[in-house]
Amino acid sequence: MPELPEVQTVVNTLEPQIKNKKLLSYTTLWKRVNYSKNSSLLNATIKNQAINSISRKGKYIIIKTNKYFIIFHLRMTGYLYYSKKLIKNKYIRCYFSFTDSTYLIYEDIRKFGGFYYLKDLTIIDDKLGIDALDDSLTYSWLKTNLKNKKRQIKGLLLDQSFIAGLGNIYIDEVLWLSQIHPLTISNKIKLKNIKLLTENIKSVLYKSIKHHGTTIINFKFDNMRTGEYRNKLNVYGRNGKECNYCKNIIDKAVISGRGTYYCKTCQHY
């Protein structure tokens, strides 16, 4: 579910709740939630580690302690939250206990998400390209990097090793705003549209963060709160409805293996 704005919302929520807390133990109810498969190391070393910081890169949540990094990915249905009580719920896959008897709980209906428990960040640094909100993602960077590839723009933007953070919803929104058809080959995109694309990536993501992300079905943060950016969507999920700009009907097609929403009148090659 979560793309950059949803992940940032989770980070913003957790930061004041868990920063400086001291960990006591780790409990797993679904073993494969630990991607690095080192739960015995984790159990042996977790006690008394303090949470130093919590941040984000791409769609990863980075919890830094004084000794290790706990690097979460929520995939489609992950829900990471702080709780003063240990609730009972069949979707809880693991939880971390703090020394003050409060908890960092991870739920995940589909079991796709999980975390790495590692000494450094190389595992994600190797996978991820430039962060979508990084200041160095500029018009000239995008121009250069779109021109030297020949890939469908939708698939390219889904590729986290190119730009990290965008996902299915925001890509469709950003391409609509930038009047680019999702099948356009990257090196054919007009400079005017690359300019728009640069600006719209930033503005859509910032605006969504301001609205706590987008909840379509499962996205939740904090205490069951949902994102309100859904009301701002122009194309995602709006197939069969009128385009907010030209009033023609929004189309849906499978592109790069994902349901893709676009206006064939407003978006061209």
Place this chain on the structure above:
DNA sequence: CCATGAACCTGGTCGC
């Protein structure tokens, strides 16, 4: 290098 489809999972919705 690139596109595509399957796999990893569970649940909700729609049509019959």
Place this chain on the structure above:
DNA sequence: TGCGACCAGGTTCATG
């Protein structure tokens, strides 16, 4: 009410 088919904010792997 029941059942099957299809769909879902993601990533990774195999195949052509």
